Amino acid sequence: MSVSAMEPTARLRKSRTRTPKVSAREALTVSNLRPHQYDLRPACASLICPDCTTWVPITGIQATIHKLVPHHAGTAREDAPIRCSGSNRRVIIDVKYEVWQRSLEEGGAETNGRRANRVTRKPKVAVAPAITQILSPLLDAKAAVRMYEAHTKRCATCAPSGRDRCVDGGRLAHLVAHKQRTEPARRAALTIREELAEQREQGLWLLRELQWASTANSVRRADIQRAHDALVAMLPSLSPKKADGPQLSDWERADLMSAIRMLATKVEQHSR
Incomplete structure (x- = not known):
């Protein structure tokens, strides 16, 4: 009996994965993420995987069950081919596309209008001379x-x-x-x-x-x-002068x- 490896090794698979497997981990809820951490456009539906912090496509965006595609934990063709633990994890999309797009635009406008904080230097206090x-x-x-x-x-x-x-x-x-x-x-x-x-x-x-x-x-x-x-x-x-004058x-x-x-x-x- 062979001893299993400490970390699962990814194997070569087809470019378009068709698998009914679903991860047993708790599903990801889109509403718990920030608007810039996921993308609900049908052509490139994806989100940032919380485990490997990389953008991962979402399969079945038009279907009932949504999940993350199997992916590696490292950089492709550079790091070791180790499967991320977030593969096949279910995704619950509870945010409408229009709401997500509006919140993303409002956040961008607020960021563009924000000014950089001005650093106020604390004035240097002169050292008081000694009594002597x-x-x-x-x-x-x-x-x-x-x-x-x-x-x-x-x-x-x-x-x-x-x-x-x-x-x-x-x-x-x-x-x-x-x-x-x-x-x-x-x-x-x-x-x-x-x-x-x-x-x-x-x-x-x-x-x-x-x-x-x-x-x-x-x-x-x-x-x-x-x-x-x-x-x-x-x-x-x-x-x-006069004799009868006042005396x-x-x-x-x-x-x-x-x-x-x-x-x-x-x-x-x-x-x-």
């Missing part, structure tokens, strides 16, 4: 050393010997070394800036003095003329004399 990097321009060498010592006292990772350091401790140590190395140059630059600022202030003060000296005489003459005009306007009030009271005369003395003093001061 923010305070670096504001610290001098002494302040950097104090900050490093305070961090070493409260940090459990940073050892007093300086061998083991955490991330912040390493940054602070680098900051201290950088500040100590650049401290002489920083102090020299600061001294130069202070001297330049002092010279600029002295230059502005000298410029103001020169500008005032160029206009002092004209300003003095204008002040003297203004005081003189005020005195000329006040003197007629002391001696009215000043003692209080008014005292106020007027005080104002005249002040104007006279101002004219004397400007005339020096």
Whole structure:
């Protein structure tokens, strides 16, 4: 007795198979498939076999019983001739041709009008600088050393010997070394800036003095003329032109004399 092979081997058969055999597997229902997975045109009735995912003709499309033709599981003339387990499997066509064609056309129109999804790139967020990097321009060498010592006292990772350091401790140590190395140059630059600022202030003060000296005489003459005009306007009030004119009271005369003395003093001061 010969031992049967593990997989059935297809044998040569006629181009048009006429066999009453029907597979014992559960029948395929067309309504459970998508419209693009089967074709109900009478000239080329076929569907995609679920087992080998290839297009397989349907026999007896005009008859009562429909089934898949026997076919191989692989590519013809390339793979081994092994029969697919979906051969002679019954097919239940419960979809009308007009309904299938309409659903296929609607799906094609929807696909053609669909736009490609636009990919929105997520913006890259800049990495926030560390506290030591923010305070670096504001610290001098002494302040950097104090900050490093305070961090070493409260940090459990940073050892007093300086061998083991955490991330912040390493940054602070680098900051201290950088500040100590650049401290002489920083102090020299600061001294130069202070001297330049002092010279600029002295230059502005000298410029103001020169500008005032160029206009002092004209300003003095204008002040003297203004005081003189005020005195000329006040003197007629002391001696009215008409004898029966209005006379000043003692209080008014005292106020007027005080104002005249002040104007006279101002004219004397400007005339020096």
